[in-house]
Amino acid sequence: MTDVTAFEAGVKPRSHIVYILTENPVSIVAIAGFAVIVFAAIFGPLVAPYDPLATNASVSLQPPSWAHWFGTDQLGRDVFSRVLAAARLDLMISVAAVGLSFVIGAAIGSAAGYFGGWTDRITGRVVDTIMAFPLFVLAMGIVAALGNTVENIIYATAIINVPFYARVARAEAAIRRNAGFVQAAKLSGNSDIRILATQIFPNALPPMAVQASLNMGWAILNAAGLSFIGLGVRPPTPEWGIMVAEGANFIISGEWWLAIFPGMALMLTVFTFNLLGDALRDIVDPRQRT
Amino acid sequence: MKPFARLRMVLGRIGQALPALFGVIVVTFILTRALPGDPAVYFAGPAADEASIQQIREALGLDRPLYEQFVYYLGDLASGDLGVSISTGQPVLEELARRLPASLELTLGALLLSLAVAIPMGVLAATNPGRPIDHICRVIATAGVSLPTFFTGIALVFVFYYLLGWSPAPIGRLDFAYLSPPPITGFYTVDALLDGDPETAVAAAGQLLLPMITLALFTLAPIARMTRGAMLQALGSDFIRTAKAAGLSQRVILIRYAFRNAMLPVITTLGMVFSFTLGANVLVEKVFAWPGIGSFAVDALVVSDYAAVQGFVLTMAMLFVLLNLLIDITYTLIDPRIEAND
Numbered sequence A: 001m002t003d004v005t006a007f008e009a010g011v012k013p014r015s016h017i018v019y020i021l022t023e024n025p026v027s028i029v030a031i032a033g034f035a036v037i038v039f040a041a042i043f044g045p046l047v048a049p050y051d052p053l054a055t056n057a058s059v060s061l062q063p064p065s066w067a068h069w070f071g072t073d074q075l076g077r078d079v080f081s082r083v084l085a086a087a088r089l090d091l092m093i094s095v096a097a098v099g100l101s102f103v104i105g106a107a108i109g110s111a112a113g114y115f116g117g118w119t120d121r122i123t124g125r126v127v128d129t130i131m132a133f134p135l136f137v138l139a140m141g142i143v144a145a146l147g148n149t150v151e152n153i154i155y156a157t158a159i160i161n162v163p164f165y166a167r168v169a170r171a172e173a174a175i176r177r178n179a180g181f182v183q184a185a186k187l188s189g190n191s192d193i194r195i196l197a198t199q200i201f202p203n204a205l206p207p208m209a210v211q212a213s214l215n216m217g218w219a220i221l222n223a224a225g226l227s228f229i230g231l232g233v234r235p236p237t238p239e240w241g242i243m244v245a246e247g248a249n250f251i252i253s254g255e256w257w258l259a260i261f262p263g264m265a266l267m268l269t270v271f272t273f274n275l276l277g278d279a280l281r282d283i284v285d286p287r288q289r290t
Numbered sequence B: 001m002k003p004f005a006r007l008r009m010v011l012g013r014i015g016q017a018l019p020a021l022f023g024v025i026v027v028t029f030i031l032t033r034a035l036p037g038d039p040a041v042y043f044a045g046p047a048a049d050e051a052s053i054q055q056i057r058e059a060l061g062l063d064r065p066l067y068e069q070f071v072y073y074l075g076d077l078a079s080g081d082l083g084v085s086i087s088t089g090q091p092v093l094e095e096l097a098r099r100l101p102a103s104l105e106l107t108l109g110a111l112l113l114s115l116a117v118a119i120p121m122g123v124l125a126a127t128n129p130g131r132p133i134d135h136i137c138r139v140i141a142t143a144g145v146s147l148p149t150f151f152t153g154i155a156l157v158f159v160f161y162y163l164l165g166w167s168p169a170p171i172g173r174l175d176f177a178y179l180s181p182p183p184i185t186g187f188y189t190v191d192a193l194l195d196g197d198p199e200t201a202v203a204a205a206g207q208l209l210l211p212m213i214t215l216a217l218f219t220l221a222p223i224a225r226m227t228r229g230a231m232l233q234a235l236g237s238d239f240i241r242t243a244k245a246a247g248l249s250q251r252v253i254l255i256r257y258a259f260r261n262a263m264l265p266v267i268t269t270l271g272m273v274f275s276f277t278l279g280a281n282v283l284v285e286k287v288f289a290w291p292g293i294g295s296f297a298v299d300a301l302v303v304s305d306y307a308a309v310q311g312f313v314l315t316m317a318m319l320f321v322l323l324n325l326l327i328d329i330t331y332t333l334i335d336p337r338i339e340a341n342d
Helices: A013-023 A025-047 A079-113 A119-133 A135-146 A150-172 A180-187 A191-229 A240-253 A257-284 B002-033 B041-043 B050-058 B066-078 B090-129 B130-144 B147-163 B188-194 B197-234 B240-245 B251-285 B292-301 B305-332 B335-340
Strands: none
Touching: A025 A257, A079 A119, A079 A150, A079 A240, A079 A257, A119 A135, A119 A150, A135 A150, A135 A191, A135 B002, A135 B251, A135 B292, A135 B305, A150 A191, A180 A191, A180 B050, A191 A240, A191 A257, A191 B147, A191 B251, A240 A257, A240 B147, A257 B002, A257 B130, A257 B147, B002 B130, B002 B305, B041 B050, B090 B130, B090 B197, B090 B251, B090 B292, B090 B305, B130 B197, B147 B197, B147 B251, B147 B292, B188 B197, B197 B251, B240 B251, B251 B292, B251 B305, B292 B305, B292 B335
């Protein structure tokens, strides 16, 4: 079954991880990129050369220079400082959203797989209904209905991601519901909830983690897309999506640095998370490589 | 027997689409009722007083129990009543219907373009595994899913409009210098050609090209990746070995045996790709001032025009359910295994 990975095939876990990392140098790049992003998210506002909100009319719309690496915007704010400061908010939104959908998806997915029957049918119907929408459009509708705030961006992104986790958790739980160790736990008098938490869920964790890291980049794109169309984050808060939206007005007059730099930051962040997800999948489930 | 087996399967797929459609309607109903505060206040508009809000509440049936409201909602939908847009004062259905062709032209154009590029790319990568073309395909696939559509669009506008001057200004479907062609299909390029006006057709195609490429770049990656995987699997299967042993030509093996079987999983993935495309469509329309239903919904969102947004969500979801149905039917029609089973 899927439990048999390289770990059990006699390869030591550490050497397997080292092999994956050295065999594909792209993974090293991804980890380095990840370190930079986390650093920016934690220390960004501290190391930024200027206050990301400070306006200065005398230096408005300046192209990139030594004083302003990424140039300045229409209010004379330093684009580099704003791109750096935005990392925290963008990451916070997507980590919170992915975390939420991970927890909800794990709960309903493993319950559906373990209990089967009506639990399975009802949760399956709910998941299918979410998937019957174009997901970004559903997120727009949810934010419109709940109200236009950052928290609701998080909830909307979480809801549209739940199906992916629920399906993985369901599949992992369903193949183990009658496994020997589950029956042994049942016979020793454990409650269903306890079995789900201590026997079923830990086994579903590795594929769920892979799903989360593959999903992370997409969550960031969704959240940034929602703020690009004017939902959630409000100016002057620095956020990549909204910075691209504001910069878009200046692109046709040639002030490219307003939109291009935050867009590049967004793109590289998503790229890093996607590479990281691929690397993690190679470590957890080598046969899934494409 | 053969045609009946297929017909029965097609009817079965249509039956399966009904619960999805019902689920979509339930969710949009919940979203309409979940408006922050009192929905009647929103639907009445900002200038409404207490009396007119009460009137709206009764008109919308908001004072009735929820199940009764749902029945009314179904009745409204059946008669095509999606409410009135407060930003334009027109019925939402009319607004959406007028803008839908623009969105469809963009979405379908982009999908055709990305299929035309991605499928050959995936096949090439699968027939040359480990060679440079395979690596290029993989890099493009990973980079492609990392692209924020709205950013790609803006970058393309900068390069092809501002720097090179090859592309017209991103101001919608047609430059002001041209009159829109008489509506037949609603697709400007097609209509202009039908009207015998190649100049307008070229102008419309010029406007369409950049947003189409933006959207296609985004959908390229999953299709190429899936084609490659499916082709590799098909090429490694027993029936290909048998075909080779039987001395069939490389061409016949590749096209008739491997490709036809590899297309099945690719068609299934198309459903997911559609979901992404319809979502990304909203962003691309915003970037290129494309007058489709996506940019209509974005404008409506900004001014809290909820009836318009809900109508848009419902339209998109129905479109998606129907597209998935179409994919399933296509799948049933081309699956060679059905014939073999009869």
